[in-house]
Amino acid sequence: MNAAVRHEALTPGGEAFRARLRVRGLRKSAGGVLRISIDELGLAPGGVTMVLGANGAGKSLLLRLLHGLVLPDEGTIAAPPGVQSMVFQRPVLLRRSVFANLDFALKIAGIGRAERHRSVRELLSRHGFGDRAGQPARSLSGGEQQRLAMIRALSVSPAILFLDEPSASLDPAATSSIEALIRSAARQGTKVVMVTHDPGQARRLGDEVLLLHRGRIAEQGPAAEFFAGPVSGAGRAYLDGSLYLDP
Protein backbone atom coordinates (compact mmCIF):
# COMPACT_ATOMS: atom_id res chain seq x y z
CA MET A 1 0.00 0.00 0.00
CA ASN A 2 2.45 2.72 -1.08
CA ALA A 3 1.01 6.16 -1.38
CA ALA A 4 1.77 7.33 -4.87
CA VAL A 5 1.57 11.04 -4.36
CA ARG A 6 2.00 12.90 -7.61
CA HIS A 7 3.23 16.39 -8.21
CA GLU A 8 0.89 19.21 -7.37
CA ALA A 9 0.39 21.15 -10.55
CA LEU A 10 -3.02 22.56 -9.82
CA THR A 11 -3.63 26.25 -9.69
CA PRO A 12 -7.16 26.67 -11.00
CA GLY A 13 -8.58 30.17 -11.11
CA GLY A 14 -5.23 31.74 -10.38
CA GLU A 15 -5.45 30.66 -6.72
CA ALA A 16 -1.76 29.84 -6.60
CA PHE A 17 -1.15 31.77 -3.41
CA ARG A 18 -4.03 30.46 -1.42
CA ALA A 19 -2.82 28.46 1.54
CA ARG A 20 -3.23 24.73 1.37
CA LEU A 21 -5.07 22.43 3.71
CA ARG A 22 -2.21 20.42 5.17
CA VAL A 23 -2.15 17.28 7.27
CA ARG A 24 0.75 15.68 9.15
CA GLY A 25 0.91 12.39 11.00
CA LEU A 26 -2.86 12.06 11.23
CA ARG A 27 -4.10 8.97 13.10
CA LYS A 28 -7.60 8.15 14.24
CA SER A 29 -8.88 4.94 15.74
CA ALA A 30 -12.51 4.10 16.30
CA GLY A 31 -13.94 0.93 17.71
CA GLY A 32 -10.40 -0.30 18.49
CA VAL A 33 -9.30 -0.18 14.86
CA LEU A 34 -7.04 2.35 13.17
CA ARG A 35 -9.43 3.99 10.70
CA ILE A 36 -7.31 6.86 9.38
CA SER A 37 -3.56 6.90 9.02
CA ILE A 38 -2.07 9.66 6.88
CA ASP A 39 1.57 10.68 7.20
CA GLU A 40 1.54 13.65 4.90
CA LEU A 41 -1.15 15.30 2.84
CA GLY A 42 -1.55 18.65 1.15
CA LEU A 43 -4.63 19.43 -0.87
CA ALA A 44 -4.50 21.48 -4.03
CA PRO A 45 -5.13 25.09 -3.00
CA GLY A 46 -8.22 25.70 -5.11
CA GLY A 47 -10.67 23.82 -7.22
CA VAL A 48 -12.34 20.55 -6.40
CA THR A 49 -10.61 17.65 -4.67
CA MET A 50 -12.50 14.40 -5.08
CA VAL A 51 -12.14 11.87 -2.30
CA LEU A 52 -12.74 8.40 -3.68
CA GLY A 53 -12.69 4.98 -2.07
CA ALA A 54 -14.70 1.90 -1.19
CA ASN A 55 -17.47 1.85 1.43
CA GLY A 56 -15.88 2.03 4.84
CA ALA A 57 -12.55 3.31 3.51
CA GLY A 58 -12.72 6.24 5.91
CA LYS A 59 -13.85 9.03 3.59
CA SER A 60 -16.53 10.45 5.87
CA LEU A 61 -14.24 10.16 8.87
CA LEU A 62 -11.48 12.00 7.01
CA LEU A 63 -13.85 14.83 6.14
CA ARG A 64 -14.98 15.07 9.77
CA LEU A 65 -11.35 15.22 10.90
CA LEU A 66 -10.45 17.88 8.34
CA HIS A 67 -13.51 19.93 9.28
CA GLY A 68 -12.70 19.66 12.98
CA LEU A 69 -15.80 17.76 14.03
CA VAL A 70 -13.74 14.80 15.20
CA LEU A 71 -10.48 15.22 17.07
CA PRO A 72 -7.56 13.12 15.85
CA ASP A 73 -5.69 10.79 18.19
CA GLU A 74 -2.46 12.14 16.76
CA GLY A 75 -1.31 14.58 14.15
CA THR A 76 -1.99 18.10 13.01
CA ILE A 77 -4.33 19.67 10.50
CA ALA A 78 -3.55 23.15 9.26
CA ALA A 79 -6.36 24.81 7.38
CA PRO A 80 -6.25 28.10 5.53
CA PRO A 81 -8.05 30.88 7.39
CA GLY A 82 -11.73 31.44 6.72
CA VAL A 83 -15.09 29.85 7.33
CA GLN A 84 -15.59 26.17 6.56
CA SER A 85 -18.87 24.46 5.94
CA MET A 86 -19.95 20.90 5.39
CA VAL A 87 -22.88 19.07 3.88
CA PHE A 88 -23.29 15.67 5.45
CA GLN A 89 -23.95 12.34 3.82
CA ARG A 90 -27.41 12.64 5.36
CA PRO A 91 -28.15 16.37 5.36
CA VAL A 92 -29.49 17.79 8.60
CA LEU A 93 -32.05 20.52 8.21
CA LEU A 94 -33.36 22.19 11.34
CA ARG A 95 -37.00 21.68 12.25
CA ARG A 96 -37.77 25.13 11.03
CA SER A 97 -38.92 26.77 7.87
CA VAL A 98 -36.84 26.87 4.71
CA PHE A 99 -36.22 30.56 5.40
CA ALA A 100 -35.23 29.99 9.03
CA ASN A 101 -32.68 27.33 8.08
CA LEU A 102 -30.69 29.81 6.01
CA ASP A 103 -31.32 32.64 8.43
CA PHE A 104 -29.90 30.52 11.25
CA ALA A 105 -26.62 29.84 9.44
CA LEU A 106 -26.12 33.52 8.66
CA LYS A 107 -27.00 34.50 12.21
CA ILE A 108 -24.32 32.23 13.65
CA ALA A 109 -21.93 33.69 11.11
CA GLY A 110 -22.57 37.01 12.83
CA ILE A 111 -24.56 38.79 10.15
CA GLY A 112 -27.05 41.43 11.28
CA ARG A 113 -30.76 40.86 11.04
CA ALA A 114 -31.67 43.23 8.23
CA GLU A 115 -28.84 42.15 5.97
CA ARG A 116 -29.50 38.52 6.81
CA HIS A 117 -33.13 38.68 5.84
CA ARG A 118 -32.27 40.43 2.61
CA SER A 119 -29.69 37.85 1.60
CA VAL A 120 -31.87 34.88 2.61
CA ARG A 121 -34.71 36.19 0.47
CA GLU A 122 -32.29 36.77 -2.38
CA LEU A 123 -30.77 33.27 -2.07
CA LEU A 124 -34.16 31.59 -1.92
CA SER A 125 -35.52 33.28 -4.99
CA ARG A 126 -32.29 32.77 -6.92
CA HIS A 127 -32.44 29.02 -6.24
CA GLY A 128 -36.15 28.57 -6.83
CA PHE A 129 -37.28 28.30 -3.23
CA GLY A 130 -38.86 31.75 -3.19
CA ASP A 131 -42.44 30.52 -2.94
CA ARG A 132 -41.62 27.95 -0.26
CA ALA A 133 -39.77 30.16 2.22
CA GLY A 134 -42.32 29.58 4.96
CA GLN A 135 -42.68 25.85 4.47
CA PRO A 136 -41.11 23.48 7.04
CA ALA A 137 -37.73 22.49 5.59
CA ARG A 138 -38.33 18.84 6.46
CA SER A 139 -41.38 18.76 4.25
CA LEU A 140 -39.26 19.28 1.13
CA SER A 141 -38.39 16.27 -0.99
CA GLY A 142 -35.10 14.49 -0.32
CA GLY A 143 -33.43 16.13 -3.30
CA GLU A 144 -34.72 19.56 -2.38
CA GLN A 145 -33.48 19.11 1.17
CA GLN A 146 -30.07 18.20 -0.17
CA ARG A 147 -30.04 21.29 -2.34
CA LEU A 148 -31.19 23.51 0.52
CA ALA A 149 -28.44 22.08 2.75
CA MET A 150 -25.98 22.92 -0.02
CA ILE A 151 -27.31 26.47 -0.38
CA ARG A 152 -27.11 26.88 3.39
CA ALA A 153 -23.50 25.69 3.41
CA LEU A 154 -22.64 28.11 0.62
CA SER A 155 -24.55 31.03 2.16
CA VAL A 156 -21.64 31.89 4.45
CA SER A 157 -19.15 32.06 1.53
CA PRO A 158 -16.88 29.38 2.95
CA ALA A 159 -13.17 29.22 2.21
CA ILE A 160 -13.47 25.43 2.26
CA LEU A 161 -16.58 23.41 1.56
CA PHE A 162 -16.71 19.74 2.55
CA LEU A 163 -19.29 17.66 0.73
CA ASP A 164 -20.04 14.07 1.68
CA GLU A 165 -21.78 12.43 -1.26
CA PRO A 166 -23.95 15.50 -1.91
CA SER A 167 -25.83 13.94 -4.78
CA ALA A 168 -26.24 10.38 -3.57
CA SER A 169 -29.80 9.23 -4.24
CA LEU A 170 -30.64 12.20 -6.44
CA ASP A 171 -32.13 12.02 -9.91
CA PRO A 172 -30.05 13.23 -12.89
CA ALA A 173 -31.66 16.68 -12.97
CA ALA A 174 -31.16 17.25 -9.25
CA THR A 175 -27.62 15.92 -9.54
CA SER A 176 -26.77 18.36 -12.27
CA SER A 177 -28.22 21.25 -10.31
CA ILE A 178 -26.03 20.26 -7.34
CA GLU A 179 -23.04 20.02 -9.66
CA ALA A 180 -23.77 23.49 -11.00
CA LEU A 181 -23.71 24.82 -7.44
CA ILE A 182 -20.39 23.10 -6.81
CA ARG A 183 -18.87 24.51 -10.00
CA SER A 184 -19.95 28.02 -9.26
CA ALA A 185 -18.65 27.81 -5.70
CA ALA A 186 -15.27 26.61 -6.95
CA ARG A 187 -15.21 29.39 -9.53
CA GLN A 188 -15.77 31.93 -6.79
CA GLY A 189 -12.71 30.68 -4.97
CA THR A 190 -14.17 28.17 -2.53
CA LYS A 191 -11.98 25.13 -2.07
CA VAL A 192 -14.24 22.07 -2.43
CA VAL A 193 -13.38 18.72 -0.86
CA MET A 194 -15.94 16.20 -1.91
CA VAL A 195 -16.67 12.51 -1.49
CA THR A 196 -18.38 10.70 -4.31
CA HIS A 197 -18.97 7.13 -5.45
CA ASP A 198 -19.73 8.25 -8.95
CA PRO A 199 -16.60 8.12 -11.18
CA GLY A 200 -18.45 10.09 -13.84
CA GLN A 201 -19.08 12.87 -11.37
CA ALA A 202 -15.48 12.77 -10.19
CA ARG A 203 -14.37 13.16 -13.80
CA ARG A 204 -16.82 15.99 -14.47
CA LEU A 205 -16.05 18.05 -11.40
CA GLY A 206 -12.73 16.95 -10.04
CA ASP A 207 -9.50 18.86 -10.45
CA GLU A 208 -7.69 16.55 -8.09
CA VAL A 209 -8.34 13.00 -6.93
CA LEU A 210 -7.55 11.51 -3.54
CA LEU A 211 -8.05 7.77 -3.37
CA LEU A 212 -8.48 6.42 0.14
CA HIS A 213 -8.02 2.75 0.88
CA ARG A 214 -8.44 1.39 4.39
CA GLY A 215 -7.81 4.78 5.92
CA ARG A 216 -4.64 5.42 3.95
CA ILE A 217 -3.95 7.47 0.87
CA ALA A 218 -3.53 5.05 -1.98
CA GLU A 219 -3.10 7.69 -4.64
CA GLN A 220 -3.33 11.44 -5.10
CA GLY A 221 -3.01 13.49 -8.25
CA PRO A 222 -4.71 15.53 -10.95
CA ALA A 223 -8.05 14.03 -11.89
CA ALA A 224 -7.26 13.87 -15.60
CA GLU A 225 -4.12 11.83 -14.96
CA PHE A 226 -5.86 9.55 -12.46
CA PHE A 227 -8.61 8.69 -14.91
CA ALA A 228 -6.18 8.33 -17.81
CA GLY A 229 -4.06 5.83 -15.92
CA PRO A 230 -3.89 5.37 -12.18
CA VAL A 231 -0.44 4.56 -10.90
CA SER A 232 -1.40 2.55 -7.84
CA GLY A 233 -2.81 -0.94 -7.75
CA ALA A 234 -5.70 0.33 -5.66
CA GLY A 235 -6.35 3.03 -8.26
CA ARG A 236 -6.54 0.50 -11.07
CA ALA A 237 -8.74 -1.78 -8.98
CA TYR A 238 -11.00 1.17 -8.13
CA LEU A 239 -11.50 2.10 -11.75
CA ASP A 240 -12.26 -1.42 -12.92
CA GLY A 241 -14.63 -1.94 -10.03
CA SER A 242 -12.72 -4.56 -8.13
CA LEU A 243 -11.58 -2.51 -5.13
CA TYR A 244 -13.06 -3.87 -1.95
CA LEU A 245 -12.11 -3.40 1.64
CA ASP A 246 -11.39 -7.05 2.26
CA PRO A 247 -8.23 -8.43 0.68
Added chain:
Amino acid sequence: MQDFSQSFLSALWLILSGDGDLWAIVILSLQVSLGAVVIAAAIGMPLGAWLAVSRPPGRRAIITVLNALMGLPPVVVGLALYLLLSRAGPLGPLELLYTPTAMIAAQAVLVTPIIAALSRSALEGLWDEYAEQLTSLGQSRLGAIPTLIRDGRAALITAALAGFGRAIAEVGAVLIVGGNINHATRVMTTTIALETSKGNLDLALALGSVLILIALLVNVAVSIVGRDGASPSGPSASGTGPQMAGAR
Protein backbone atom coordinates in the same frame (compact mmCIF):
# COMPACT_ATOMS: atom_id res chain seq x y z
CA MET B 1 -78.83 6.24 46.10
CA GLN B 2 -81.32 9.06 46.55
CA ASP B 3 -78.64 11.03 48.41
CA PHE B 4 -76.14 10.41 45.68
CA SER B 5 -78.17 11.71 42.78
CA GLN B 6 -79.22 14.58 44.99
CA SER B 7 -75.50 15.37 45.53
CA PHE B 8 -74.79 15.18 41.83
CA LEU B 9 -77.52 17.66 41.08
CA SER B 10 -76.33 20.09 43.70
CA ALA B 11 -72.76 19.66 42.51
CA LEU B 12 -73.84 20.52 39.00
CA TRP B 13 -75.73 23.51 40.34
CA LEU B 14 -72.64 24.67 42.24
CA ILE B 15 -70.60 24.59 39.06
CA LEU B 16 -73.16 26.16 36.76
CA SER B 17 -74.29 28.87 39.14
CA GLY B 18 -70.74 30.13 39.44
CA ASP B 19 -70.62 29.52 43.18
CA GLY B 20 -68.12 31.97 44.67
CA ASP B 21 -66.45 29.58 47.11
CA LEU B 22 -66.06 26.86 44.52
CA TRP B 23 -64.50 29.08 41.90
CA ALA B 24 -62.22 30.77 44.41
CA ILE B 25 -60.84 27.32 45.22
CA VAL B 26 -60.47 26.41 41.55
CA ILE B 27 -58.69 29.66 40.78
CA LEU B 28 -56.31 29.30 43.71
CA SER B 29 -55.51 25.75 42.57
CA LEU B 30 -54.72 26.97 39.09
CA GLN B 31 -52.61 29.84 40.39
CA VAL B 32 -50.60 27.62 42.70
CA SER B 33 -49.98 24.87 40.15
CA LEU B 34 -49.27 27.24 37.26
CA GLY B 35 -46.88 29.21 39.45
CA ALA B 36 -45.13 25.99 40.40
CA VAL B 37 -44.87 24.89 36.78
CA VAL B 38 -43.44 28.25 35.69
CA ILE B 39 -40.74 28.03 38.36
CA ALA B 40 -40.08 24.34 37.68
CA ALA B 41 -39.82 25.00 33.93
CA ALA B 42 -37.44 27.90 34.46
CA ILE B 43 -35.14 25.58 36.39
CA GLY B 44 -35.88 22.19 34.84
CA MET B 45 -35.72 23.02 31.14
CA PRO B 46 -32.26 24.64 31.11
CA LEU B 47 -31.04 21.90 33.44
CA GLY B 48 -32.43 19.21 31.14
CA ALA B 49 -30.93 20.93 28.10
CA TRP B 50 -27.56 21.25 29.78
CA LEU B 51 -27.58 17.55 30.68
CA ALA B 52 -28.53 16.74 27.10
CA VAL B 53 -25.56 18.51 25.51
CA SER B 54 -22.77 18.37 28.06
CA ARG B 55 -20.79 15.56 29.58
CA PRO B 56 -20.03 16.67 33.13
CA PRO B 57 -18.57 14.10 35.49
CA GLY B 58 -21.32 12.19 37.27
CA ARG B 59 -23.79 12.90 34.50
CA ARG B 60 -25.20 9.36 34.58
CA ALA B 61 -25.69 9.61 38.33
CA ILE B 62 -27.44 12.99 38.01
CA ILE B 63 -29.79 11.56 35.40
CA THR B 64 -30.54 8.51 37.52
CA VAL B 65 -31.30 10.70 40.53
CA LEU B 66 -33.51 12.97 38.44
CA ASN B 67 -35.45 10.01 37.12
CA ALA B 68 -35.87 8.69 40.64
CA LEU B 69 -37.03 12.10 41.87
CA MET B 70 -39.83 12.03 39.30
CA GLY B 71 -41.63 9.70 41.67
CA LEU B 72 -41.02 11.80 44.78
CA PRO B 73 -43.91 11.25 47.24
CA PRO B 74 -45.73 14.61 47.69
CA VAL B 75 -46.16 14.13 51.45
CA VAL B 76 -42.42 13.77 51.85
CA VAL B 77 -41.84 16.98 49.89
CA GLY B 78 -44.47 18.64 52.06
CA LEU B 79 -42.79 17.40 55.22
CA ALA B 80 -39.33 18.54 54.11
CA LEU B 81 -40.63 21.98 53.22
CA TYR B 82 -42.56 22.12 56.47
CA LEU B 83 -39.35 21.53 58.41
CA LEU B 84 -37.64 24.30 56.47
CA LEU B 85 -40.46 26.80 56.80
CA SER B 86 -41.76 26.08 60.30
CA ARG B 87 -41.06 28.63 63.00
CA ALA B 88 -38.02 26.72 64.24
CA GLY B 89 -36.75 25.92 60.74
CA PRO B 90 -33.97 27.75 58.89
CA LEU B 91 -36.45 29.62 56.71
CA GLY B 92 -38.88 30.20 59.58
CA PRO B 93 -38.32 33.98 59.75
CA LEU B 94 -39.79 34.32 56.27
CA GLU B 95 -43.17 33.31 57.76
CA LEU B 96 -44.23 31.51 54.63
CA LEU B 97 -45.82 28.45 56.19
CA TYR B 98 -49.53 28.15 55.42
CA THR B 99 -49.37 30.61 52.52
CA PRO B 100 -49.94 30.03 48.81
CA THR B 101 -46.27 30.88 48.30
CA ALA B 102 -45.27 27.85 50.36
CA MET B 103 -47.68 25.73 48.33
CA ILE B 104 -46.13 26.96 45.07
CA ALA B 105 -42.67 26.17 46.41
CA ALA B 106 -43.70 22.65 47.43
CA GLN B 107 -45.23 21.85 44.04
CA ALA B 108 -42.26 23.40 42.27
CA VAL B 109 -39.96 21.02 44.13
CA LEU B 110 -42.23 18.15 43.14
CA VAL B 111 -42.43 19.11 39.46
CA THR B 112 -38.90 20.32 38.69
CA PRO B 113 -37.42 16.80 38.41
CA ILE B 114 -40.27 15.75 36.12
CA ILE B 115 -39.73 18.65 33.75
CA ALA B 116 -35.95 18.33 33.91
CA ALA B 117 -35.95 14.59 33.21
CA LEU B 118 -38.49 14.77 30.38
CA SER B 119 -36.69 17.75 28.83
CA ARG B 120 -33.38 15.97 29.07
CA SER B 121 -34.55 12.88 27.26
CA ALA B 122 -36.34 14.82 24.52
CA LEU B 123 -33.52 17.28 23.93
CA GLU B 124 -30.88 14.58 23.97
CA GLY B 125 -32.56 12.97 20.97
CA LEU B 126 -32.66 16.30 19.20
CA TRP B 127 -29.02 16.97 20.07
CA ASP B 128 -27.99 13.60 18.58
CA GLU B 129 -29.58 14.73 15.40
CA TYR B 130 -28.31 18.33 15.41
CA ALA B 131 -24.89 18.11 17.08
CA GLU B 132 -22.65 17.81 14.04
CA GLN B 133 -24.61 20.27 11.95
CA LEU B 134 -24.69 22.92 14.66
CA THR B 135 -21.00 22.45 15.38
CA SER B 136 -20.27 22.66 11.69
CA LEU B 137 -22.15 25.95 11.50
CA GLY B 138 -19.98 27.24 14.30
CA GLN B 139 -22.29 26.98 17.28
CA SER B 140 -20.81 25.99 20.64
CA ARG B 141 -22.33 23.34 22.89
CA LEU B 142 -23.77 25.86 25.30
CA GLY B 143 -24.78 28.11 22.44
CA ALA B 144 -26.79 25.18 21.13
CA ILE B 145 -29.03 25.09 24.21
CA PRO B 146 -31.36 27.92 23.06
CA THR B 147 -31.49 26.30 19.62
CA LEU B 148 -32.51 22.96 21.12
CA ILE B 149 -35.07 24.58 23.41
CA ARG B 150 -36.57 26.42 20.47
CA ASP B 151 -36.70 23.48 18.08
CA GLY B 152 -37.71 21.02 20.80
CA ARG B 153 -40.44 23.24 22.17
CA ALA B 154 -43.26 20.80 21.44
CA ALA B 155 -41.63 18.19 23.67
CA LEU B 156 -40.91 20.84 26.29
CA ILE B 157 -44.52 21.98 26.35
CA THR B 158 -45.52 18.36 26.80
CA ALA B 159 -43.09 18.11 29.72
CA ALA B 160 -44.56 21.25 31.28
CA LEU B 161 -48.09 19.89 30.86
CA ALA B 162 -47.04 16.63 32.47
CA GLY B 163 -45.68 18.63 35.38
CA PHE B 164 -48.87 20.64 35.63
CA GLY B 165 -50.94 17.47 35.65
CA ARG B 166 -48.90 16.14 38.53
CA ALA B 167 -49.07 19.42 40.47
CA ILE B 168 -52.78 20.08 40.18
CA ALA B 169 -53.66 16.53 41.27
CA GLU B 170 -51.39 16.14 44.28
CA VAL B 171 -52.73 16.51 47.82
CA GLY B 172 -49.97 15.72 50.27
CA ALA B 173 -47.55 18.58 49.73
CA VAL B 174 -50.06 21.43 49.60
CA LEU B 175 -51.97 20.00 52.53
CA ILE B 176 -48.92 20.01 54.79
CA VAL B 177 -47.43 23.39 53.87
CA GLY B 178 -50.73 25.09 53.04
CA GLY B 179 -52.75 23.85 55.96
CA ASN B 180 -56.04 23.79 54.06
CA ILE B 181 -57.20 27.08 55.57
CA ASN B 182 -60.62 28.21 54.44
CA HIS B 183 -60.54 31.18 52.04
CA ALA B 184 -56.75 31.19 52.17
CA THR B 185 -54.99 27.99 51.18
CA ARG B 186 -57.72 25.61 50.13
CA VAL B 187 -57.18 24.03 46.75
CA MET B 188 -59.33 21.50 44.91
CA THR B 189 -57.64 18.34 46.12
CA THR B 190 -57.39 19.31 49.78
CA THR B 191 -60.96 20.58 49.81
CA ILE B 192 -62.22 17.36 48.26
CA ALA B 193 -60.46 15.36 50.96
CA LEU B 194 -61.82 17.54 53.75
CA GLU B 195 -65.40 17.90 52.51
CA THR B 196 -65.67 14.19 51.78
CA SER B 197 -64.59 13.34 55.29
CA LYS B 198 -67.16 15.82 56.61
CA GLY B 199 -69.83 14.17 54.48
CA ASN B 200 -70.35 17.29 52.38
CA LEU B 201 -70.42 15.50 49.06
CA ASP B 202 -71.88 18.36 46.98
CA LEU B 203 -68.79 20.51 47.02
CA ALA B 204 -66.47 17.49 46.83
CA LEU B 205 -68.21 16.16 43.74
CA ALA B 206 -68.31 19.56 42.09
CA LEU B 207 -64.59 20.08 42.64
CA GLY B 208 -63.88 16.52 41.57
CA SER B 209 -65.70 17.15 38.28
CA VAL B 210 -63.75 20.34 37.65
CA LEU B 211 -60.49 18.51 38.42
CA ILE B 212 -61.33 15.74 35.98
CA LEU B 213 -62.25 18.32 33.36
CA ILE B 214 -58.88 20.02 33.82
CA ALA B 215 -57.10 16.67 33.62
CA LEU B 216 -58.94 15.97 30.41
CA LEU B 217 -58.03 19.35 28.94
CA VAL B 218 -54.37 18.87 29.83
CA ASN B 219 -54.32 15.51 28.10
CA VAL B 220 -56.04 16.93 25.04
CA ALA B 221 -53.43 19.69 24.98
CA VAL B 222 -50.64 17.13 25.25
CA SER B 223 -51.95 15.16 22.33
CA ILE B 224 -52.42 18.27 20.20
CA VAL B 225 -48.90 19.51 20.95
CA GLY B 226 -47.54 16.00 20.36
CA ARG B 227 -49.24 15.83 16.98
CA ASP B 228 -48.04 19.26 15.83
CA GLY B 229 -44.56 18.69 17.12
CA ALA B 230 -44.30 15.21 15.69
CA SER B 231 -41.76 15.07 12.93
CA PRO B 232 -40.82 12.07 10.84
CA SER B 233 -37.44 11.39 12.39
CA GLY B 234 -37.74 13.25 15.61
CA PRO B 235 -37.92 12.26 19.22
CA SER B 236 -41.18 12.90 20.94
CA ALA B 237 -42.17 12.80 24.52
CA SER B 238 -45.04 10.46 23.80
CA GLY B 239 -45.74 7.99 26.51
CA THR B 240 -44.76 10.58 29.06
CA GLY B 241 -48.07 12.33 29.25
CA PRO B 242 -49.38 13.44 32.58
CA GLN B 243 -50.78 10.72 34.76
CA MET B 244 -53.11 12.34 37.15
CA ALA B 245 -54.34 9.21 38.75
CA GLY B 246 -51.86 7.99 41.28
CA ALA B 247 -50.37 11.43 41.73
CA ARG B 248 -50.98 11.15 45.43
